[in-house]
Amino acid sequence: MATKDDVLNQIESEDVDFLRLQFTDILGTVKNVSIPASQAKKAFHEGIYFDGSSIEGFVRIQESDMRLEPDPDTFAVLPWRSRREDDTVTARLICDVINTSTGEPFEGDPRFVLKRALARANEMGFEMNAGPEPEFFVFENDEDGRATTQTHDAGGYFDLAPKDSAQEIRADIIYTLQAMGFEVEASHHEVARGQHEIDFKYADGLTTADNIATFRSVVRAVAELHGVHATFMPKPISGINGSGMHTHISLFEGGENAFHDDDDEFNLSDTAYQFLGGILEHAPALTAICNPTVNSYKRLVPGYEAPIYVAWSDVNRSALVRKPAARIPAASRIELRSPDPSCNPYLALAVMLHAGLDGIENDLQAPNPVRENIYEFTEADREERGINTLPSTLGQAVTALKEDDVILNALGPHVSEKFLQAKTQEYTEFLASVSQWELDRYLETF
Template sequence: MGRGKILSYQSDKEELLRKVEEMDIEFIHLQFTDIMGIMKNVSITAEQLEKALDGKIMFDGSSIDGFVRIEESDMYLKPDLSTFTVFPWTNFHKEARLICDIYKMDGTPFEGCPRNTLKKVLKEAEEMGYVMKVGPECEFFMFHTDEKGNPSLETHDDAGYFDLAPIDLGGNARNEMTITLKQMGFKIETSHHEAAPGQHEIDFEYDDALLTADNIMTFKMVVRIIAQRNGLHATFMPKPKFGINGSGMHLNLSLSTLDCKNAFYDENNDLKLSEIAYHFLGGLMKHARGYTALTNPIINSYKRLVPGYEAPVLIAWSASNRSPLIRIPAERGMGTRIELRSPDPSANPYLALAVTLKAGLDGIKNKIQPPEQVTSNVYEMETDEIKERGIERLPINLYEAIKELSKDEVIKSSLGEHIYKRFIESALYEWKDYSRYISPWELDRYLRKF
């Protein structure tokens, strides 16, 4: 079996080298993602590709935030051949990319690589008989830039949900993004203007979790590049402007059995949900406060998670309304899924999927039952009713989320010691820096008053 894999890799490698030569590709970008979800890139010429495919391209891991100390800095990039994609926007020379896993000098996977972290939890799911499927809903804003190309907060339209041209002035840029993504192999489902001025959404097809995480990173890169080519700045910052809806990244989650059946579907149940689905839901709810630091990892994330702007606040679920943390969309059969509505697009997709899967698997292992569903609008619930029903709320800021993560051993175990420590260090540094900053809001409110 192992020999078969070697032969398959060798033939795939030879086929890729042949393809690069035939297409006259000059540069290949070796891409990977750091702990905070920022894409990194090492560019090589086509002549160096075989060396890269043999895992011999080294880089200084101590120069990447959260990776390693300087005395243990040498790291290797191991390309995933299935991620080879040609960039369709290059004019003067052809360029392509490969997404890489990070390996240590001794040839073992680096525990600080977010892609390796997701693979580890996916392997745990596979050993339990499941494959995770994910469909993301990525929202983003597009703003005008100034004469120097710096982003402003001036939107290019005053359109709203599902509006179209001439009000939706970003429609041309969004169409170009959609065409580019399709050229790169994406299967686009919908593309539309979102609720806030300058806000957009492009949804792509539900797929295996690792491919989806790769696709989210590629999607963000393409959106920003195409926006720039149209004289706009695209941002995945969750809440760039006060008083309007923020950008979310709802995750539609399901498990398939190894024989490709939807493990969440049971036609004999009242909601046509299986016990596996209820237990997965129970795990997601039990660990919601623990994984929020990963699904909403920056200071600004918590400016979105407030009442009144369609983002979830309370840890509740429903099959009939969109106000709680978790919704069960109406589709059944192979489309049965759980929609987690709290994540935002600043999240590292590899880590966000790893922790949500781990939470759900814990629910399955320990047969965690979710509380009774909430059918009313949770935004309109009185405090007494919330207390009476024992409904918890999501953390209100990054510091609270970090504290909750530190108490959740299940979520910490999914990250591993290295990523957990480095993530906490980075988040605490950001929180302390933010806590010392004197904002314009404070000056406007207090300077003359006191």
């Protein structure tokens, strides 16, 4: 682990000029305060104060003073900010948010919500590992530099150039991520036109959440340098696949994978089945956090490879949870396939973990795996097997969240209240809006 002195020495050795102190709001948007590198020592020893009343879901104006406390382990030079003609070098530090009135971590800080979940797992003897598979689209900009929905290429799954004309962009993203300490495992063109995936190595829960936030910033920044727009909007174009963020999860206990059992048909332990049972039990409420936008539910529909059925399997991808093949015991894990990359990674991993731990604590039993293609089942088939569906709208997901005390407690009273307020307002505004589809369908008909 890096220390404050390690970072101060690195700032000096790399001639860093500016530091971006980053944090996220409740909706997962990365925010930052920029300071001269000469203020780094002060930032570490005293923190940097900011007005929390201006941040989505934080605090009211009368309780607005917040303090940023940098995490030394997150120091990284921003390569795309350090290629400027003036040779200015900019680095970043991800921060925890402190409530100045109490000196304690701010309960509305999403990073603290995840830390609290990880602490609960530690108390039970577990450490969480997670590995995401974030997808994104690359679109052309118009002559005014604004994003369009014209895809940057016409490639398909695993295509090569010339169909996949974004190879250079993906390579530049990978070089940037590697310069920031990522271990990138694979990248490829995804199924839809203009859609891509870059996978980086799994890590502990907190590092993974930090990496997801960093990954989204890197992708968009590098795309901008190439004169195009990258988006993590789940379903920007109707009629083609949307973007997901399948998330692989495992628990370790005493250095051993707590999800692995050599003697089980699927090499899953009792702990893994209990964790899986918790994920399936709380799936409707998880959806509000892991699929947090109105647009998320345009992806979660049949026919586009997105999981909508609350079931698990080892052989098909129509189920909500998949058990991937593992060559070695340490690689045994489950893959939750519903999350999309618009989610707040800290909150998403926190609620996944709490749901699974609830399954362990209450000995929830996972149902039998469904090895057939659920997309081909009739409604009667699904009812017979007890297979439910995920919420089909943000409104339904919000209702499910309101009714799930385990997931509400995972978020804590502050975050749950502010999140529900924001998402209720978002869905209400959506219901009152008039879409282009409605105009095309009805304007000249009635």
